[in-house]
Amino acid sequence: MATLLAVLTLATSILAQADFTGTGTISVWNSSDWRTATPASSLGCLSPTGKFIAPSTNAACGLFTRSDTYPYPLSTKEGNCTFDDETQERNTESYHGSQDHAYNCLKPFEADVNQLYTITGFPYTFLCSGDVDCYFDARAVPAPGSSDATSIWPFRWGSQQLGITPGHTMLQLVWNKIADVEVEKRAVAGRVEWRRGAELREVEVMG
Ligand SMILES: *[C@@H]1O[C@H](CO)[C@@H](O)[C@H](O)[C@H]1NC(C)=O
Numbered sequence: 001m002a003t004l005l006a007v008l009t010l011a012t013s014i015l016a017q018a019d020f021t022g023t024g025t026i027s028v029w030n031s032s033d034w035r036t037a038t039p040a041s042s043l044g045c046l047s048p049t050g051k052f053i054a055p056s057t058n059a060a061c062g063l064f065t066r067s068d069t070y071p072y073p074l075s076t077k078e079g080n081c082t083f084d085d086e087t088q089e090r091n092t093e094s095y096h097g098s099q100d101h102a103y104n105c106l107k108p109f110e111a112d113v114n115q116l117y118t119i120t121g122f123p124y125t126f127l128c129s130g131d132v133d134c135y136f137d138a139r140a141v142p143a144p145g146s147s148d149a150t151s152i153w154p155f156r157w158g159s160q161q162l163g164i165t166p167g168h169t170m171l172q173l174v175w176n177k178i179a180d181v182e183v184e185k186r187a188v189a190g191r192v193e194w195r196r197g198a199e200l201r202e203v204e205v206m207g
């Protein structure tokens with residue numbers, strides 16, 4: 001894990017911050033204010049199915065690719081990622097978000113214009129959805145190093161519920177760009193290799 005973290009840190013520090021393109025992972029930060037959020041607020045990442053996980057190794061984090069053609073779908077090996085999959089559980093405890101469906105990556109699923117995006121001026125590449133909603137809501141936080149996977153929804157507020165749903169955690173999603181183009185992640189005899197075509201990009205030694 002230390003090896004990959006070092007590689008990811010190097011990759012993200014070289015690349016411009018508000019650059020939501022190419023391939024990367026998505027960190028999940030405990031944050032209710034983008035101005036004070038730092039990597040120390042990180043609780044985990046999104047899995048290949050778009051669920052919030054806190055794995056013992058970053059190799060379990062989903063590898064996301066943002067298409068550079070309209071409507072710019074974000075996908076993993078599981079398919080296109082969306083808040084519009086009606087098979088996903090709703091945020092029932094939320095007053096204003098009770099109709100929202102959890103994030104999911106699936107196929108086949110035709111992505112529409114309703115995609116995650118970022119905003120210039122953030123200190124990190126925070127992702128937003130809908131009408132400038134750059135915060136998210138989780139009912140549960142996965143235990144560090146566990147195999148727990150929990151749902152995330154957009155953060156909603158309004159006159160009936162001004163803050164985060166009671167008992168839930170307010171989150172931000174952060175893009176960690178790894179490459180401009182798609183890289184492939186492969187587990188090979190005790191290590192994980194990230195390749196672009198035949199070119200070996202990064203290696204993470206497992207365990
Ligand atoms: C998230 O941050 C809030 C405010 O600092 C804190 O009360 C809460 O315990 C944190 N939650 C987790 C899961 O770290």
Ligand SMILES: *[C@@H]1O[C@H](CO)[C@@H](O)[C@H](O)[C@H]1NC(C)=O
Binds near residue numbers: 073079108109110112
């Ligand atoms: C993902 O969405 C795009 C854009 O709508 C579509 O062209 C593509 O076929 C979808 N992919 C899958 C695997 O469903």
